Amino acid sequence: MRSSLLQCSAILLVVPAIGQRPTEDARRFVVWATSCSHTTTDSKLAYSSIAGPLAQSEGRDPNAPAFDWDIWVDAGDFSGTNRPPGETEGHELTFQYQTMTEHRREQVYQVQGNHDAPYYDHGPGSWFREWCDPFGENTAVSGVDASRRPFPIEGTWERYRFVAGNILFLMLSDRNDAPFPVGRGDSKTGLMGGFPAGAVTRETFEWWRRQVLDNQDKIIVTVHHHVLRDTTTGSGVDDGWVYHPAKGSSRGSSTLYYIIENDDPESFEYTADALAFESFLDEFEREHGRGAIDLWIGGHTHVRGPDDDTSGRSISERRWGVQFLQVAALTQFHGGSCPLSRVLEFRGGSSTLRARVYLHEPWRTHPAGFYEPSTVDIELRHEFACPPPIEPMSPFPEETRRLRAQRLFGRDSAIRGVPSFVDAGPSPELFGRWDAERGGRLQLVEQVVADGERDAIANKPELAEDDERGTVMRFDGSRRVRVGHLDTTEWTDLTVAVWVRNSASDLPVMRLISKDRVSEPGCFVLRRDGESWSWAVFDRAATKWRRAKWRQESGNKDWHHIVGVADSEQGEVALYFDGERVATTPWSAGVLDDLAGSELVVGADSAELRFTQAFVGDVDDVRLYPNSLSDEQVRALYAETRR
Numbered sequence: 305m306r307s308s309l310l311q312c313s314a315i316l317l318v319v320p321a322i323g324q325r326p327t328e329d330a331r332r333f334v335v336w337a338t339s340c341s342h343t344t345t346d347s348k349l350a351y352s353s354i355a356g357p358l359a360q361s362e363g364r365d366p367n368a369p370a371f372d373w374d375i376w377v378d379a380g381d382f383s384g385t386n387r388p389p390g391e392t393e394g395h396e397l398t399f400q401y402q403t404m405t406e407h408r409r410e411q412v413y414q415v416q417g418n419h420d421a422p423y424y425d426h427g428p429g430s431w432f433r434e435w436c437d438p439f440g441e442n443t444a445v446s447g448v449d450a451s452r453r454p455f456p457i458e459g460t461w462e463r464y465r466f467v468a469g470n471i472l473f474l475m476l477s478d479r480n481d482a483p484f485p486v487g488r489g490d491s492k493t494g495l496m497g498g499f500p501a502g503a504v505t506r507e508t509f510e511w512w513r514r515q516v517l518d519n520q521d522k523i524i525v526t527v528h529h530h531v532l533r534d535t536t537t538g539s540g541v542d543d544g545w546v547y548h549p550a551k552g553s554s555r556g557s558s559t560l561y562y563i564i565e566n567d568d569p570e571s572f573e574y575t576a577d578a579l580a581f582e583s584f585l586d587e588f589e590r591e592h593g594r595g596a597i598d599l600w601i602g603g604h605t606h607v608r609g610p611d612d613d614t615s616g617r618s619i620s621e622r623r624w625g626v627q628f629l630q631v632a633a634l635t636q637f638h639g640g641s642c643p644l645s646r647v648l649e650f651r652g653g654s655s656t657l658r659a660r661v662y663l664h665e666p667w668r669t670h671p672a673g674f675y676e677p678s679t680v681d682i683e684l685r686h687e688f689a690c691p692p693p694i695e696p697m698s699p700f701p702e703e704t705r706r707l708r709a710q711r712l713f714g715r716d717s718a719i720r721g722v723p724s725f726v727d728a729g730p731s732p733e734l735f736g737r738w739d740a741e742r743g744g745r746l747q748l749v750e751q752v753v754a755d756g757e758r759d760a761i762a763n764k765p766e767l768a769e770d771d772e773r774g775t776v777m778r779f780d781g782s783r784r785v786r787v788g789h790l791d792t793t794e795w796t797d798l799t800v801a802v803w804v805r806n807s808a809s810d811l812p813v814m815r816l817i818s819k820d821r822v823s824e825p826g827c828f829v830l831r832r833d834g835e836s837w838s839w840a841v842f843d844r845a846a847t848k849w850r851r852a853k854w855r856q857e858s859g860n861k862d863w864h865h866i867v868g869v870a871d872s873e874q875g876e877v878a879l880y881f882d883g884e885r886v887a888t889t890p891w892s893a894g895v896l897d898d899l900a901g902s903e904l905v906v907g908a909d910s911a912e913l914r915f916t917q918a919f920v921g922d923v924d925d926v927r928l929y930p931n932s933l934s935d936e937q938v939r940a941l942y943a944e945t946r947r
Contacts, residue, residue, distance in 0.1 A: 443703050486564060
């Protein structure tokens with residue numbers, strides 16, 4: 305999606321009364337399944353994780369194919385904060401929904417994710433009930449009027465059901481609003497963090513169990529923020545370190561892990577590693593020889609791409625006769641993600657469901673749109689009986705307040721001419737005479753000069769004459785230099801070095817040297833985060849980034865020498881500023897992680913088709929070594945290259 309879709313600060317006018325496009329085939333029913341938009345995280349970086357996909361689905365993005373849908377089920381995590389969400393997060397959510405033109409807001413059915421939960425003394429589900437508002441209790445701010453639901457709901461905010469044709473949807477919210485350690489605790493304690501392990505109450509489980517047993521004549525779809533143990537990618541009991549590192553332990557942080565026996569804070573009781581749903585589904589299949597339900601839709605784990613197979617499991621897996629679909633995530637920047645969703649196509653009279661993956665951003669060399677290698681056909685327990693077409697209606701009730709865009713920095717920076725994403729053109733490899741065994745300076749300035757007006761090097765920076773350093777590369781937030789493929793699979797150590805003059809210190813994230821795509825963990829990245837320098841190397845042994853970070857207090861507009869080192873012998877990642885070590889962090893990997901195969905890039909991330917986090921400022925003397933320089937060698941390099 306293009307950043308221009310939603311970056312204005314004027315009043316957003318929703319097109320009235322366009323309603324829904326009639327379904328061409330009345331016997332076709334499409335469910336759009338999503339999760340983890342983390343809207344404020346992305347909005348601060350000028351990316352619209354709900355409005356953008358909406359524009360794509362409704363045919364308002366010329367760079368991605370449209371797709372129709374009848375209902376949209378969202379498995380939660382609308383908020384991007386590690387504190388309980390508030391009005392800012394709610395405002396942003398409604399603002400992005402108000403870009404809807406071809407559907408009505410009531411076609412969206414949601415559950416609460418762990419990031420959406422308040423402190424328990426603020427009232428369970430209070431933010432979700434106000435802004436997502438499944439029962440239309442706060443129409444003015446949520447845009448939901450229960451009487452306009454195409455399929456009415458029954459139950460509570462925590463657990464509700466609705467029926468479309470002969471499909472029973474069971475919607476279960478995560479209960480991260482519980483006391484610690486299950487949830488966030490109370491506002492007096494003020495704990496910070498996502499508390500990622502999933503939880504529901506015993507009452508919710510028993511309600512779900514009864515609904516399943518009483519409705520075996522229906523196709524049954526369950527939606528919860530989490531999947532179950534050992535189903536889709538990253539759902540092993542200890543897989544949480546890969547995606548959801550928690551304080552003290554990662555156990556269960558990728559799955560629905562807790563059953564809350566009593567949610568009264570004064571007598572709080574819970575069962576960890578409960579396996580209540582897993583045991584029920586297993587016993588039902590053993591007794592009846594078929595699955596108890598047809599489909600479980602979950603999110604929470606932001607997959608690295610449609611082929612993510614962490615722990616040998618894919619994003620679509622079958623267990624206990626039930627199909628599990630991982631649908632996360634819509635976000636681009638919250639934890640790093642490949643923005644995708646699932647489009648589920650039911651057809652009247654058929655017992656086969658087709659589940660397709662839609663990429664909302666290019667992934668590696670594949671453009672935005674449907675990614676057919678991940679399409680799966682799912683056998684249902686019954687033939688589908690299609691409901692009547694949904695009647696056209698205005699997108700929002702009249703009493704809904706129309707909201708303005710909030711002043712979030714990334715959105716403001718885009719208005720000032722710094723785009724969030726830039727299309728990447730073809731470019732040759734630029735390693736030139738660089739010695740892969742010894743390392744040294746990459747002759748990038750010389751190659752950009754030689755390219756001249758031929759423009760064989762796409763997206764190349766301008767050249768500028770500087771009094772101190774002569775001819776340098778000038779980046780304006782829409783440029784980068786693709787150096788090319790670099791195999792680091794046998795490297796045990798690494799040093800990168802660059803002279804830089806930053807001219808936009810207030811931008812949230814700007815990359816200097818990168819072998820890493822935003823959408824999936826790569827190898828290493830040297831970047832500017834606001835007023836801090838950050839040097840990160842992926843630690844394969846710990847399956848996490850190791851980041852050395854240091855805040856620069858002054859001299860932002862002067863030339864400085866930035867060096868990043870990964871040293872396997874010392875077991876550390878180190879950051880240097882003007883010849884002096886300023887930050888270190890442990891690094892347990894013996895070799896550099898190059899599983900993603902990302903390219904070496906200067907001035908932005910390593911994405912093949914559309915890059916982001918582009919640098920603004922001047923760059924000179926980029927160096928790369930397949931070994932770790934010592935403190936003395938870094939000081940010597942600083943003195944040698946200083947002008």
